[in-house]
Amino acid sequence: MTAPPTLPKPRRQLILAILMLCSLLIWLDNTVLSTALETLADPVRGLGANPGQLQWATGSYTLAFATLMFTAGALGDRFGHRTVFSSGLVIFAGSSLWAAYASDAGQLIAARAVMGVGSALITPAMMAILMWTFTGPARAAAIGIFSTSAGVGMAAGPVLAGFLLDHFWWGSVFLINVPVAALALVGLAVLVPNFRSPILRPMDPAGMLLSISGLVALAYGLIRAGQVAVWTRTDVWAPIVVGLILLAVFVLVELRVKAPSFNPRLFAQRTFSGGNVALGLLLFGVAAITFYNAFYLQGALGFSPTKAGLANIPTAAGALAGAPLASRLVRRLPLRLVTVPALTVAALTMGGYGFLGLQTPLVWIEILLLIQGLSIGMVIGPVTAALISDLPLEQAGAGSAVTNTVRQTGSVIGIAVGGTIMSIMYRRAIEPSLEGVPGPVQDQARVSAEQARHVATTMHRPTLAQAADNAFIHAMHVGAGWIAAIALLGVVVLLITLPAAGKKKSPTAEPDYEEARSSEPRSTA
16 A cells, blocks of 8 residues: 555644543553552452452553553554554453442452553554654654653542542542543544554564463462462462563573564663663562552551642652653763662662651652652653664664563562562561451451551451551561662662763764655555
8 A cells, every 4th residue: 555645734733632642541540540559458438459459450450561562563563553552442441441340359450451451552553653643853842742641641640540539439540541532532533544564573472472471470479478478388489480480481482583572682782681670670669669658648647549649749740850851961971870870869769668657747758759750750761762772773663662561560570579578567567466356357457457447447446557557667668678679779780781981972864754654654544
């Protein structure tokens, strides 16, 4: 088929608006759940979910997202990016409706996994459509405008979730996705050509199956350890070992494929491998500490969902300021000189949760969150840009898939490990306070601080609620120390792998869009 004609400027602007709406939808969904975790754990207002179930509610989405995203790009090349995008939106909207009316934690976990499938289909198609809609300087401007949707989602998500949770039932945080997805579907059908590439990438079903099964087994073992509070049981260590073996086989299989969806050969490049490992460790820490933060603000401190959402705004504001600040700095300074101190500060702010308590003034929490967001923004943006820009153009797509998969995998493992440390330490800390308490009450109090507070209120045992708060704070302190230590490993990796001095790059002209488009993509109306 022939290449489509250049789209009129008003139509291109409307396409950008639709893409931003969908990107905002994904970012909102990523942030609203963290605000809803405390409510979902409540036996009366939510589902009475235990920490392991909440870890899976978060992790199942990220697992599906991480392992299907590179396959989704190949589907877009084969069937058209608009077709795949629309399919993802339908799946995302339908599973959001399922999640909103889930009757138990198991249904919520399953619905969240399907939502992850929808997001995986949407995300690569969004960038592909953006790249083929705009040309020259307009493309750079469009990417800059498009990227603001992430910051808006980070800032608006917790506030929107807090408002909905304070005025409606917990399912409303998922139900809000449905009308937005419906509006986006109409926009796609009316405005967006069905861009596709004439060069079809392989589907790689073996790689997809091995990566999914390996990550699921690894996450199951880690989360199971928190549920049973021991590491020596077969149902803990066996899944972990099996998961690691499957992931190793996944890498070996991908090395034998000529054009793999996930290309491990890229890790032979020192900067690319080191940057990805550091980002994975950073996202490990971000996911784990965000999980803690939800229970600290709403559970231990008793904030309403709205107040907790507002309290998290400094994190988003810091991230929004950090990314452009780092971008300006790396034009004048070596990347290592900018990102190593920033990652060090980010890790230390995670460790700073070890100093928060039940009486900590809100202003100190806000300062900590602001510095944390600022430092994280100063790492993720410039490191990701450096990883992709250092690759040859023909490897940019594969490099992006690797980077996104590593980041999502870091988040999955961070939730699993961070939540498991919290569960184990909480159980150990609450145990002395359960002497003389009836057996069924002991069992419920051991599950989580949320369950302990509920049973304490029901049985009029205020001392048990206080003990649960203290046990949670102790668990958070221990977990924060481990999380900070693991994030600091990323600092060591960056020090070793990033060059000490930046390299000067000569200005390069933007490739002619019309020539590229006429030789590579095609579209169907």
